[in-house]
Amino acid sequence: MAQQFLEQARVADFVAHLQKRHTVYAPHRRGSRSYAFEATSDPAGVVLEYPRTLGSVKKFFLPARETLLEFDLKADSATIPPVAPVDAVFLGVHSYDLAAVRRLDHNFLHGNPERNYVTRRQGARFIGVSYAPDKYHFAGSVGIDPYDMTGSDVFLTRHPDGWIVDVLTPEGEALVDGFALPLHTMPKPKREHFTQHIYVPQDRLNSIMANSHDHPVWEESSRNCLGCGTCNLVCPTCYCFDVQDHVAVTVDGGNRERTWDGCMLRGFSEVAGGEVFRHKLAARQRHRVNRKFKYLSDATGQPWCVGCGRCTAACTAGISIVEIVNRLIRDAEREEQVTGQA
Ligand code: SF4
Numbered sequence: 001m002a003q004q005f006l007e008q009a010r011v012a013d014f015v016a017h018l019q020k021r022h023t024v025y026a027p028h029r030r031g032s033r034s035y036a037f038e039a040t041s042d043p044a045g046v047v048l049e050y051p052r053t054l055g056s057v058k059k060f061f062l063p064a065r066e067t068l069l070e071f072d073l074k075a076d077s078a079t080i081p082p083v084a085p086v087d088a089v090f091l092g093v094h095s096y097d098l099a100a101v102r103r104l105d106h107n108f109l110h111g112n113p114e115r116n117y118v119t120r121r122q123g124a125r126f127i128g129v130s131y132a133p134d135k136y137h138f139a140g141s142v143g144i145d146p147y148d149m150t151g152s153d154v155f156l157t158r159h160p161d162g163w164i165v166d167v168l169t170p171e172g173e174a175l176v177d178g179f180a181l182p183l184h185t186m187p188k189p190k191r192e193h194f195t196q197h198i199y200v201p202q203d204r205l206n207s208i209m210a211n212s213h214d215h216p217v218w219e220e221s222s223r224n225c226l227g228c229g230t231c232n233l234v235c236p237t238c239y240c241f242d243v244q245d246h247v248a249v250t251v252d253g254g255n256r257e258r259t260w261d262g263c264m265l266r267g268f269s270e271v272a273g274g275e276v277f278r279h280k281l282a283a284r285q286r287h288r289v290n291r292k293f294k295y296l297s298d299a300t301g302q303p304w305c306v307g308c309g310r311c312t313a314a315c316t317a318g319i320s321i322v323e324i325v326n327r328l329i330r331d332a333e334r335e336e337q338v339t340g341q342a
């Protein structure tokens, strides 16, 4: 399909056009360095050039806290709160976050589909946007280019004067319908490249991870770790949760809540009787990295890390998932050389 062009000066008008028919969630600046996906009220507040948002669009499909059930003990009854489709436009989503949505879809739609996630996902339309990789991004190492349009209904590629518009689906056509955009006939601008890399493909990483159970990197990387769980909570592909029942002090009712949980948190592996089977931070770190590059990959053939760099950028202890993985790769290759020479 022919490309069109959106001048930078018309971006706010385009957002206002989308708002006529839909709720628009888009990145907004928060504080001096952070960005967050939020419902747009003022089109001028939308930021399309940003390194990454603190959290991803995951929160709209899997809220950090939600009530699954409300119960009334006196009436001996329970009600399930209604859940509505998100039915909105997500504007300015990077390709790795769209890849993360596809992974969440796999987790929640396959096997026994999860009702609340499935319901909320309905009606979501995505307008992807290209980005310039910074020192934390490494999506290229997991096969996700900054210009990858997969999953977008419309894709905006940065150009010095604005945005090259690719309309990719009938839903995308409906989104731009009624907003006049001139055709774009010039070549696309030079591609930007990643400065951060994981050096081996997933099929090789699988075996490296399988042989890394006793590697010293787990102890070393956990020395400064606070066990805060931030790396889990900002990750767009982490989907673990906890479910708890809360009974009112009057003991006549209560609710069942689901909240995000994470494998770096002590309570995550606590079982009945108070036993914690991943007490040591080193064991939790090993589990987290294996979840991203081995356990789910064994079943799906894909890494469950999309290379957004959020976990490293947000870690107050400066612990880098790329450095951990590259250390495993380096040591595995060194060992192979030694074994080969022997
Ligand atoms: S964010 Fe950093 S300090 Fe916190 S649990 Fe994760 S690795 Fe440890």
Ligand code: SF4
Residues within 6 Å of the ligand: 231, 234, 235, 236, 237, 238, 292, 304, 305, 306, 307, 308, 309, 310, 311, 312, 321
């Ligand atoms: S593990 Fe880190 S880099 Fe990978 S998707 Fe999660 S937050 Fe992003």
